[in-house]
Amino acid sequence: MPQVRQQAGPRTGDALIVVDVQNDFLPGGALAVPEGDAVVPVINCYLALFTASGLPIFATRDWHPADHCSSIAQGGTWPPHCVQGTHGAEFAPGLELPVSACHVAKAIGTESDSYSGFEGTDLATDLRTAGAERLFIGGLATDYCVLNTVLDARHEGFAVCLLLDAIRAVEVTPGDGEAAIARMTEAGATPVTLEMLA
Ligand code: VGL
Numbered sequence: 001m002p003q004v005r006q007q008a009g010p011r012t013g014d015a016l017i018v019v020d021v022q023n024d025f026l027p028g029g030a031l032a033v034p035e036g037d038a039v040v041p042v043i044n045c046y047l048a049l050f051t052a053s054g055l056p057i058f059a060t061r062d063w064h065p066a067d068h069c070s071s072i073a074q075g076g077t078w079p080p081h082c083v084q085g086t087h088g089a090e091f092a093p094g095l096e097l098p099v100s101a102c103h104v105a106k107a108i109g110t111e112s113d114s115y116s117g118f119e120g121t122d123l124a125t126d127l128r129t130a131g132a133e134r135l136f137i138g139g140l141a142t143d144y145c146v147l148n149t150v151l152d153a154r155h156e157g158f159a160v161c162l163l164l165d166a167i168r169a170v171e172v173t174p175g176d177g178e179a180a181i182a183r184m185t186e187a188g189a190t191p192v193t194l195e196m197l198a
């Protein structure tokens with residue numbers, strides 16, 4: 001008997017947002033996320049799906065000045081990371097971003113940090129201009145930039161599919177990743193995996 005199942009996408013009105021898949025968040029980087037590199041091949045599959053469908057793709061990147069307020073030396077919480085123009089700030093070399101992908105630099109000023117790709121950027125406007133209504137969001141890190149980007153996307157009125165197989169957490173405290181996933185789903189994000197879309 002043919003199986004009837006919901007088609008989750010991607011379809012017209014969908015956009016893919018890849019959050020901060022940068023060298024400094026991968027093993028060996030300045031602020032390595034455990035297993036951060038594991039998201040790369042999975043995100044490449046999502047990139048291929050969205051590219052094949054001609055749907056918009058956005059890639060955010062943490063893009064800090066060297067004396068950024070988030071660094072320990074400036075009274076912040078993190079080692080210096082994703083410093084503008086450095087190798088650590090570059091997208092992971094294995095990430096197969098199409099040339100058409102829109103790059104979104106965030107937290108670029110010295111005095112303000114922002115974990116969300118929406119804060120201080122044109123992302124919301126650019127997404128609406130591109131006709132996006134539903135955002136597929138994955139990347140690094142689950143408990144910081146993915147969390148805040150997803151919550152802001154919901155506040156901006158976008159539907160959100162959380163790429164459960166393409167996120168990894170920093171887990172300063174064990175359980176932070178699961179807690180972040182719970183907060184995102186409570187905010188209305190729908191968890192999806194590749195096999196649900198293929
Ligand atoms: C991030 C910590 C500091 C992230 C950025 O991309 O999740 N985490 N800056």
Ligand code: ZN
Binds near residue numbers: 082
């Ligand atoms: Zn940062």
